[in-house]
Amino acid sequence: xxxxxxxxxxxxxxxxxxxxxDINYKNKSITAHCPxxxxxxGMLKKGNKVYFSKSDNPKRKLRYxxxxxxxxxxxxGINTHFTNKIVKEALELKKIKELAEFNNIKPEVKFSENTxxxxxxxxxxxxxxxxxxxxxxxxxxxVAEFPDSITARGTKHLKQLIAATKKGFVSxxxxxxQREDCGSFKxxxxxxxxxxxxxxxxxxxxVKVLCYDCKLSNxxxxxxxxxxxxx
Numbered sequence: 212x213x214x215x216x217x218x219x220x221x222x223x224x225x226x227x228x229x230x231x232x233d234i235n236y237k238n239k240s241i242t243a244h245c246p247x248x249x250x251x252x253g254m255l256k257k258g259n260k261v262y263f264s265k266s267d268n269p270k271r272k273l274r275y276x277x278x279x280x281x282x283x284x285x286x287x288g289i290n291t292h293f294t295n296k297i298v299k300e301a302l303e304l305k306k307i308k309e310l311a312e313f314n315n316i317k318p319e320v321k322f323s324e325n326t327x328x329x330x331x332x333x334x335x336x337x338x339x340x341x342x343x344x345x346x347x348x349x350x351x352x353x354v355a356e357f358p359d360s361i362t363a364r365g366t367k368h369l370k371q372l373i374a375a376t377k378k379g380f381v382s383x384x385x386x387x388x389q390r391e392d393c394g395s396f397k398x399x400x401x402x403x404x405x406x407x408x409x410x411x412x413x414x415x416x417x418v419k420v421l422c423y424d425c426k427l428s429n430x431x432x433x434x435x436x437x438x439x440x441x442x
Contacts, residue, residue, distance in 0.1 A: 212297050218262040218429040226255050232277045234261050243275035246290045250360040252348055254280045262429050286427040287347050288389030294345040295329055301434040326371045339381040342368050346388040355393035357386055361403045369409040373416045388424040396422040397441040
């Protein structure tokens with residue numbers, strides 16, 4: 212997924228009210244939209260490099276959007292609005308080997324009265340629901356984790372994936388790690404014990420788990436390689 216323009220670069224001053232980030236850019240403070248509702252644990256150290264885009268839309272209240280933060284030597288994608296775009300592009304280009312057999316890709320498909328999954332993918336033989344989660348947290352060297360805060364919504368999605376398998380669908384959850392410094396992935400059970408319990412239940416009910424990291428630059432973000440997950 213290519214950015215429309217090469218990202219601009221500044222340094223982090225602070226994040227506040229969840230969706231605002233102040234950035235030092237050319238010795239001036241600017242306020243950018245922060246498209247991430249998570250805690251962003253481990254990424255918000257003052258002085259971290261921030262890569263951001265600039266909108267030409269005169270109707271926007273905030274002209275800038277934070278896209279990537281550099282944590283130590285590693286780029287981390289923070290725009291959760293891009294998660295499904297990155298995955299959709301990877302599905303179309305057959306970059307996810309476990310899902311390469313599926314040619315029909317429908318985003319945002321309703322499963323139940325209160326649930327939509329990110330994708331319904333299918334071929335002539337079977338239909339699969341695919342739910343995608345964005346991952347940015349890494350507290351241990353080379354280990355990515357999800358979630359970075361309690362996620363009742365994420366737990367609900369796992370339960371609905373279980374329900375889908377019981378109705379005869381193949382169900383996948385894909386953890387998209389928007390960084391490339393992690394060799395493994397695990398559930399952060401100390402942050403959300405209920406999510407971990409439900410994740411284990413999903414495995415028992417044949418929900419399939421995929422983990423892929425990303426390659427990032429100030430010009431694009433794309434799926435890179437599969438990452439193993441720890442049960």
